[in-house]
Amino acid sequence: MGKRHLGELEPSEFVVAIMISNIATLPIEDTNIPLVAGIVPILALVSFEVIISSIGLRCKIVRKLVSGNPIIIIRDGVIDQKKMRELRYSIDDLLEQLRSKDVFDIADVAYAIVETTGQLSVFPKYPNRAVTNQDLNLPEPSCANSPQMVLICDGELVPDTLNYCNLREDWLQKTLEKQGVKQKDVFLMTCNQAANYHLVLRDDKKSGKKEGESA
Known part of the structure; x- marks a missing residue:
């Protein structure tokens, strides 16, 4: 699963994490259940996740089935309501994510993409983009x-x-x-x-x- 936060886990990783947490508590809650009965399923789940992740790195089809694809929900300031319904992405979710990117006007957005982690990537329109050193013709620092x-x-x-x-x-x-x-x-x-x-x-x-x- 790497170093990602819980909210950034892939769906399969999230399911495996929940299952591991549930299995790990069984020997603690019931002393009649041997410890090995909890360790073996956990090792099996971890192995399954590692195998699926490895296959996903090599096979685009598996990666798409497990992780899905990024979805564009705003184009040139226009919200794609159909895509939002498919993603079960509310307008409150969208506005909150835009505010976290310092965007307060949807009309300022050229593209907004919901990544496979659920995070929103925002590409602002040209007049609203931050000025770069290249724009100012500043020399590269020593x-x-x-x-x-x-x-x-x-x-x-x-x-x-x-x-x-x-x-x-x-x-x-x-x-x-x-x-x-x-x-x-x-x-x-x-x-x-x-x-x-x-x-x-x-x-x-x-x-x-x-x-x-x-x-």
């Missing part, structure tokens, strides 16, 4: 504006961040020595691709924050 990533967390090094920043461990050690601290004394250290860093020490060592940039 690496100095790259996001800060966690380099040290509670004294532990995060190697992936060194690779992201194209830095080496010797740079890190020299930087820490320059600040007069040891790695184990660092509560949090973040860094970006320009080697600009932000350093927070442990309270029991030396309170404070330090910032710096590559020389």
